[in-house]
Structures are given as structure tokens and as C-alpha cells.
Amino acid sequence: MLNRRNFLAVLAFGTTSAALAACSKDSGTSAGAGSAETLSPDTKAELTLAYWDKNQSPTIEANLASFKEKYPNITVTTNLSGYADYWKKLRTQAEGKNLPDVLWMNGPNIQLYAGNDMLEPLDVVTDMGIKWEDYPKALVDLYTFDGKHYGIPKDFDTVGVFYNKKIFADAGVEPPQSGWTWEDFHEKAKAISDWGKDKGIWGAACPVASNQSTYYNTIYQAGGYVIKDGKSGYDDPKTIEGLKCWVDWIADGSVAPPDVVADVKPNNMFTGEKSAMFWSGDWIAAEIAEAFKGREEDIEVIELPKKEKQATIIHGLGWAVSQHSTNKAAAKALAAHMACKESQEVEAANGTAIPAFNGTQDPWLATYPKWNCKVFIDGADQYAVPYPVSKNTEAWASTEGDYVIPAFSGTKPVEEAAKELAAAMNEALAKEK
DSSP: OOOHHHHHHHGGGTTOOOOOSSSSOSSSOOOSTTOOOOOOTTOOEEEEEEEOOGGGHHHHHHHHHHHHHHOTTEEEEEEEOOHHHHHHHHHHHHHTTOOOSEEEEOHHHHHHHHTTTOBOOOGGGGGGTOOGGGSOHHHHHHTEETTEEOOEEOEEBOEEEEEEHHHHHHHTOOOOOTTOBHHHHHHHHHHHHHHHGGGTOEEEOOOTTOTTTTHHHHHHHTTOOSEETTEEOTTSHHHHHHHHHHHHHHHTTSBOOHHHHHHSOHHHHHHTTSEEEEEEEGGGHHHHHHHTTTOGGGEEEEEOOBSSSOOEEEBOOEEEEBTTOSOHHHHHHHHHHHHSHHHHHHHHHHTSSEESSTTOOHHHHTTSTTSOTHHHHHHHHHTEEEOOOOTTHHHHHTTHHHHHHHHHHTSSOHHHHHHHHHHHHHHHHHTTO
């Protein structure tokens, strides 16, 4: 385990990016290991809850109101910060063992905080009605560390391919069909790029430097891995294959190269109809819907193409509880309430994120009635891979682009870049022990 001084040092990198009949039981709830405290409607407590997205404030406030109905004498004070400030504050609070009682946690940071005794294990929330099988397994696994649960899934993101049906029709290229492969994607992207060369239209413009949207997915589709048993997978031949496909697609003009998408972001290229396909997560749906308002039928979304296997990276937020909370029973009850079925139905209706609770996503899907956004839900249920993390994810993830971008740009052989990245990553991982 990292010692306290090292913990505070690595926290400097932290700006990275239950079928319940009721949300929780009103009595008989364990406060945690070694405590006989229980909750009742008369329980008095003061809690703090921290989050970083003001767009989700209506959902937070609505679910706090329903929590108040259950526990009228528990007062919850919310702390809202911007994303970067959120992690800076958390770093300072961790130093003083004064984290908010209940807080949002993400995948890249879960092991860092859980592994340094900052978060409370949450297995006891099963006494409050939480059932881990009610959430996507890959997301539950993401928030599991040393065999214990440290986050109750709140929402999730998976990745698909948005495509412009009008561009496909104009180029005389058949649109993709479910079950498509890397070869299908390459063939269609190349044909459209060739057709659109004089028009400035690419077959695909993707955020190639964005691991979650692009190469993490192809690595696992090829049968490779990013991290396993505390070791990097970047020198594995299958992982290299999952990188090399981007090198090949960029080299022959099928996919816009890094210098092009650096000048004009891929999302803007897609909404500006300068690319026919765009690999991205469900988070981009609202932006695309706004850009094509009144023309939504020109756009569709499909699952990612597959190679050796079908795969999509899944990430999402989790509700966590401070290990140093002085009101653990109430804090756990609040975390369970915010992640329960009824609360996640509110989240879905507000359209701010895809809720993690299985079966609550229909209101979110209804926001995009003309698109097959169910591919994001199916991916989470059927073939999702947890976002790769370690105790100090940011220490190595923040440098990936230094190695993969030269390979994608064609200035360094991908095999060489991948092996250099593996060595650097293993050096960072060794410091975690």
C-alpha cells in the first residue's frame, strides 16, 4: 500500500479524467463493521455530499428530497465544484482525513482512494436493499478493490459509432449493419474518404488520442489488454494489433490523422458533416441531437465493429462513502438511496446520464427516439470491459498519448511505440507497490 506521503504526492495527478422494493430500509440498517448503530426515521445526522456537474443538480436535489422524506432529521449539505477543482479539494480533504461523507468517485481514482483507507467498504449496503447484480457486472467490477465494493454504480458510458446516413447515400456506400467487423468499417471509411477527398469529407474522424473512445476498445476487440495483474499489456502482440489498426486506417486516409483532428475536433467535424462516422460514447448524443435538430433522421448509431471479439469500454461514476465519516450509517443509507432504482429512474427522466440500475434506462432512450441508442445499453449488459485502472492510474494513463500519437501519425513504428509505453507503464506500476 502507498504510504501517506506518497498518497498525497500521487493525488496531484487526480485531475484525470439493486432491484429495490424501496431505495433503502428505514430500520435495521447496519452502520458498518464494529458498529451496532441502526437507522430509523428519527435518526439525526448531518452529512455532506460532493459532486462536480451542475447539469446534474436537478437530479441530485430531487433525490435528496425523497431521502428527506424517509429521514426527515438527516440534513444533507451539497458541495458542487468544477471537475478540476473537485479533485483538488478532494486531495486537500484526504490529507486531513476530512472527505465529504458521500461523494462521486470515478474509475481512475477508485483504487487510489480505496487502497489508501480513504473510502468505506460498502458491502454492508446489501442490508439496505442494494443488489450488485442489478448493475452491469463490468461496472461493479470497476468499483471493486481487494474483493470489496467501494462504490455503488450511479451511471455509465459505453462507446458506439454515430454515422451520417445522408453522406453514406451521397457517396453510394451501404450503411453499416449490426454485426459488422473492422474490415467492414475500413472498407466503408476508405470508400467515403476517396469519394469525399475533394469535398473535405472523411470516412471517419475519431478522437484517436482519447483512449476510452478509440484504441482501448480495439485493444480488447483484438484480444489484448491494457493492464492485468499489475503489469502493462502494451507489449502483448494482440494489444499491438489493437493499436495498429488505427495506424493502418489513418495511413491510407480512411480515418482523419491526428494533425487534422487537432485543428478541428472530431465532434465538430461530424456535426459539420465533414466526416461520415464518429466513434464516441453516449455522452455525445445530446450534442449531436442539437446539431441535427429537425434532421435527426440523417443520423444513426451502431455498435462498435468487432475483430476477434466484441467489446466496448465501460466507465461510469459511483457513489462512495468516506471511511472517516462520523455518520457512517446515515452516509451509507444516503449512498444507497442515490443509487437505488427509484433515484436512477429520476436520473433517466432528467436525461443527464444513462443510469446504471438495470432496467431504468428507457426514459433516457426515449430522449433519442429516432436513433438506436440501445446499443449503449446492450454493450453494458453483454460485452463491456471495465475501464483499465490501477492504484495511480493517472501516473501512466496521462503519458499514453506521448507514445501512441507518434505511432498513429506514422512517425514511429507502432511496435516500438507500444513496447516503450509498456516499459514506462511498468515502471509507474512498480512504484505503486
